[in-house]
Amino acid sequence: MTLIYESSKTLDRGARIGKMITPHGSVNTPTFMPVGTAGSVKAVGPRDLSEAGVEMILANTYHLHLRPGEEIVARMGGLHGFMGWNRPILTDSGGFQVFSLSSLRTVDDDGVTFNSHVDGARLHLTPESAVAIQEKLGADIIMPLDQCPPLPSSPGDLAEAVRRTTHWAERSLAARRRDDQSMFGIIQGGVDLDLRREHLDDMISLGFEGYALGGLSVGEPLEEMYGVLAGLVGRMPGDRPRYLMGVGSPDAVIEAVREGIDMFDSVYPTRMARHGTVMTSSGPLTIRNAVQADRTGPLDPRCDCPTCRNFHRAYVRHLIKSREVFGYHLATIHNLRFMADLMCDLRSAIAGDYLEDFRREFWANYYGEEPPR
Amino acid sequence: MTLIYESSKTLDRGARIGKMITPHGSVNTPTFMPVGTAGSVKAVGPRDLSEAGVEMILANTYHLHLRPGEEIVARMGGLHGFMGWNRPILTDSGGFQVFSLSSLRTVDDDGVTFNSHVDGARLHLTPESAVAIQEKLGADIIMPLDQCPPLPSSPGDLAEAVRRTTHWAERSLAARRRDDQSMFGIIQGGVDLDLRREHLDDMISLGFEGYALGGLSVGEPLEEMYGVLAGLVGRMPGDRPRYLMGVGSPDAVIEAVREGIDMFDSVYPTRMARHGTVMTSSGPLTIRNAVQADRTGPLDPRCDCPTCRNFHRAYVRHLIKSREVFGYHLATIHNLRFMADLMCDLRSAIAGDYLEDFRREFWANYYGEEPPR
Numbered sequence: 001m002t003l004i005y006e007s008s009k010t011l012d013r014g015a016r017i018g019k020m021i022t023p024h025g026s027v028n029t030p031t032f033m034p035v036g037t038a039g040s041v042k043a044v045g046p047r048d049l050s051e052a053g054v055e056m057i058l059a060n061t062y063h064l065h066l067r068p069g070e071e072i073v074a075r076m077g078g079l080h081g082f083m084g085w086n087r088p089i090l091t092d093s094g095g096f097q098v099f100s101l102s103s104l105r106t107v108d109d110d111g112v113t114f115n116s117h118v119d120g121a122r123l124h125l126t127p128e129s130a131v132a133i134q135e136k137l138g139a140d141i142i143m144p145l146d147q148c149p150p151l152p153s154s155p156g157d158l159a160e161a162v163r164r165t166t167h168w169a170e171r172s173l174a175a176r177r178r179d180d181q182s183m184f185g186i187i188q189g190g191v192d193l194d195l196r197r198e199h200l201d202d203m204i205s206l207g208f209e210g211y212a213l214g215g216l217s218v219g220e221p222l223e224e225m226y227g228v229l230a231g232l233v234g235r236m237p238g239d240r241p242r243y244l245m246g247v248g249s250p251d252a253v254i255e256a257v258r259e260g261i262d263m264f265d266s267v268y269p270t271r272m273a274r275h276g277t278v279m280t281s282s283g284p285l286t287i288r289n290a291v292q293a294d295r296t297g298p299l300d301p302r303c304d305c306p307t308c309r310n311f312h313r314a315y316v317r318h319l320i321k322s323r324e325v326f327g328y329h330l331a332t333i334h335n336l337r338f339m340a341d342l343m344c345d346l347r348s349a350i351a352g353d354y355l356e357d358f359r360r361e362f363w364a365n366y367y368g369e370e371p372p373r
Numbered sequence: 374m375t376l377i378y379e380s381s382k383t384l385d386r387g388a389r390i391g392k393m394i395t396p397h398g399s400v401n402t403p404t405f406m407p408v409g410t411a412g413s414v415k416a417v418g419p420r421d422l423s424e425a426g427v428e429m430i431l432a433n434t435y436h437l438h439l440r441p442g443e444e445i446v447a448r449m450g451g452l453h454g455f456m457g458w459n460r461p462i463l464t465d466s467g468g469f470q471v472f473s474l475s476s477l478r479t480v481d482d483d484g485v486t487f488n489s490h491v492d493g494a495r496l497h498l499t500p501e502s503a504v505a506i507q508e509k510l511g512a513d514i515i516m517p518l519d520q521c522p523p524l525p526s527s528p529g530d531l532a533e534a535v536r537r538t539t540h541w542a543e544r545s546l547a548a549r550r551r552d553d554q555s556m557f558g559i560i561q562g563g564v565d566l567d568l569r570r571e572h573l574d575d576m577i578s579l580g581f582e583g584y585a586l587g588g589l590s591v592g593e594p595l596e597e598m599y600g601v602l603a604g605l606v607g608r609m610p611g612d613r614p615r616y617l618m619g620v621g622s623p624d625a626v627i628e629a630v631r632e633g634i635d636m637f638d639s640v641y642p643t644r645m646a647r648h649g650t651v652m653t654s655s656g657p658l659t660i661r662n663a664v665q666a667d668r669t670g671p672l673d674p675r676c677d678c679p680t681c682r683n684f685h686r687a688y689v690r691h692l693i694k695s696r697e698v699f700g701y702h703l704a705t706i707h708n709l710r711f712m713a714d715l716m717c718d719l720r721s722a723i724a725g726d727y728l729e730d731f732r733r734e735f736w737a738n739y740y741g742e743e744p745p746r
Contacts, residue, residue: 038691038692038695038697039688039691039692039695039697040692040695040697040698040699040700042697042698042699043698043699044699045699045702045703046683067691067694067695068666068687068690068691068694071667072666072667072687072691075667075669075687076669076685076687076688081685082685082687082688082691083688084683084684084688293441293445294444294445294448296448296449310419310457311457312449312454312455314441314445314448314449314455315412315449315455315456315457317441318411318412318440318441318445318455319411319412319413321440321441322411322412322413322440324411324412324413324415325413325415325416325698325701325702326413326415326416326417326418327413328698329418329698329702330418
């Protein structure tokens, strides 16, 4: 096993802190992974990521397969060498992007056929090819091809997606050739808790180095996702990392950490930054607003990221209003540090047994309201 | 006098090395100033500039006056505080951009009236307001409003532009209120050497802390510009910095340094970078070309900029092809370092009395041909 997970403390409700040890170093959990879609976390570089407190990133297999192609990435020493990022990386299987970005896709038990959104080329992705591509990309953790059904889906379609995901998971395990990468199993089943539990049991019996929840945060009400987490996370193996895919807003991250989730990824903080919304200790701030035009001082007086240490709020606003690339850069670094700080605060709150207090305080400061439930 | 210029060596032909001491530190000359149009050298920040070897930058008064406005910049501690750049800055007068970017402009002896290219607002710029704006922006060196006639212009129009530029220069000197900024006089006159010499004499008699050549590199054949330089630079005061405005391609920089020019500014290296052309010791490289797709190693094996030290050529190409902001960032840093290295090499060549050899070698390596003349 190339991935070691050690939990050092678990609260009654399930929230836990731990450490994940990969071939490219260790990661403190719970952790948030920024998304480097096309081999770059948009508008920042490896040094910026480290300075923002980022420990691990996610890269998209779909995008990298289309451009520049996994052969070129492999020749540069895999994603770590290609991106100049020598810390842990996770790649997704490409399936989610095939279902959300490509056109004219057809799916059957063999795999999925689709048109590239870059040049329209007809492409075919199978569980075996998704593994082969990810082995060339060389991430520390790879994911098996799964089927994420659209919302809403009929019970029959949900069950069919679960069956196919299990079938593909078996083939993905059999297709592995490298012994220095870990693979996580993906649990589907929409918001049907019984189906989710059945699927979790099936995936556990196949045996993975970690378990991920897919098909959540795809448009369903947050309350429904919280219901699935409350009924499912406690049944996920305690000695393996638990990963909630595609989640990155502070509210959902906090609620999921409370249930025992260890890993998250999302474009949320980086996309928000480019659109001019910065995350602060007193809530989201629309930096584009006219009222910010003459504000001295940092984006957040409680933040010590490179942006807040060196630049006035009015400068960041001016650059973003002027569509200057360096403005996206400054706002992105800040939001990434906000997420890294949030994860650090959550770990401290679990270690110090004050998670419920932290949660109430964060909700009051950031959202100005009580937490849900 | 707030600007001290000390020349430490001058070659027979006129090429010289020196040091310019400003309120924000000293600059080794000859020097190249990257352009931070809207308060940011596109795609890089202050730390990147320092790491690339940049000692001084130029910012555009026209753009900053329109957005965010000099009042806001002043409130942030001037351009140095606004941009987080604590080293020397020069601002232009805004005149060149009024003549090249704005629409519906009318010019008379009072000043120039134009429509903002941002929001269409009707604006008026005079020698006095150009000084007032630049005093609020707070650069170390400021420039008087001048009239840069279009190419081609009739002898009558050229003479009229020279007359008006002198008139405006007198008013600009009279309008100064700050004693911690220096002002350079701008010499116009197209490629008419007699007119240029007359104008230079007029500007010298007015008395400025440095002298700049405007209205060159605006589309005329390079040979014509070289002719003006050969006949004019030697007459510029030896105890003041000599600035060739808007020039930044290596060939023109080298030829102008040879005649005794000390300062340059241009968007050339940064714009080239964003368009996917990187400057290397063996010439310009079109990084977008397919042949670069699988190239390992740095953009230039002789370069030790942060981009070349940390990233493969194929990665920079991939990012630029994918329109990833970080690709523009990496290529920009490299081109800025190339220019900083070129200026450093030119200074060494002057110090070591081998400028003519350096010039021939550079031309051979970079352009694959003999230098002109």
